[in-house]
Amino acid sequence: MTDLKQAFDEIVADENFDAPLAAVVGAGQKRLRRRTWLRSGGAAGSALAVAGLAIGAGAFRASPVAPAPAFASDTDAASAPQCVRDALAEANGLIQKGFHEAVVVDISGAPTADLTFGMTAGHGWTDAKAVAVIPGPPGDAPTGTFRLWEGVTPDANPQPGRYLMLLFLDNSPKAPGGSYDGPVWGFTQAPIFPVTGDNISVTCADGTQAQVPWTDAATTWLAPAAPVPTRGHYPPGAAATESPRS
Amino acid sequence: MADRGDFDAFVTSRYAALARTAMLLTGARASGEDLLQEALIRTYVAWPKVRELAAGEAYVRTTMVRLLIRDRKRRWSGEVPHGDLPEQAHGPDHRGDPRGDPATRVTVRDALRDLPIEQRAVLVLRFYADLTESQIAEALDCAPGTVKSRISRGLAALRAGGLALGDPVTDDTTAITTTAEARP
Structure with missing residues (x-):
């Protein structure tokens, strides 16, 4: 006879783990910076954002403001400039490996609502509207009007408009004896692609810009076989590596 | 950025226990640590919103399970390397093995x-x-x-x-x- 609890204990009894604190914190800070940098790049960033250009530590950034049309052209993802393909691959990596959902979202205004979800609280939108969900790996996706946490800093939030955003479902435990008031979604602040009609706008750091269709994204640049970033999910030296079976 | 100083202490004190849970959830040490570290990164980002520090472990655990269910590609299948060869199970006497x-x-x-x-x-x-x-x-x-x-x-x-x-x-x-x- 087997005691299941004892068996579980025995399976992991010999396993010792060292917390990769620096790697976790480093990756967390990087994720925060990515969220923050989109709309809070300081004076230079603001000026460039108005021009519809992209700045940041990375090679690209999708601008949340109306893009300047100087270099815009309709193109398919495969023939887009390299920096645009990098941006699309970044988004696809979040879909294929990062548990995100690609959703075309209408943002109506500033995120003024007080949101509470389980043990978390903050500000955001109660009226974010899911216009379309790009089919992807199995998972939850928002429908209709949904609740959306604001960005890390208030000035990092999208202006009213329509965007293709990478969303993830918040994972907050309930408070003891409490209840949920519906799920709240979060968004990755880079990349965010402004949407005009059937196209998204992608703007690179050097000003290169392209209009790429989003309506067929599930079978093109957000397809499972489409490119994803080749770099690892964690900084060099981190304990975590891609599982050979994943 | 909100204070995340106590996040360090939280991870240091609870990592091993959470990693063992993650290992059982995924079936392998490497994928378990992958899962846990992604959950910890998300917890780090959300740390200011976690209103009760005692909820940190529950937050990570919940995140791990939801990520696991979300990513069914991590299903336990295929070859799983482990240190104990199955042949060892047929050894003569394991009564002295504390495991x-x-x-x-x-x-x-x-x-x-x-x-x-x-x-x-x-x-x-x-x-x-x-x-x-x-x-x-x-x-x-x-x-x-x-x-x-x-x-x-x-x-x-x-x-x-x-x-x-x-x-x-x-x-x-x-x-x-x-x-x-x-x-x-």
């Missing part, structure tokens, strides 16, 4: 591997993490009845797979429930 019988470890690990993720998660949370059914229901955002049925089906599947489960686990979860619910 118990290697055959049992391999059998349970293999049987767990074949379960659907939802059933595997509730069994690990229930019988390893010592969560109550209501706590599991909160973590998975489902009804307690759903947790009970998943536990029942999971145990039945383990039995059907040839695992002989002891009475305290198979037929009476009261003792474990009482212990878990008595925790502070």
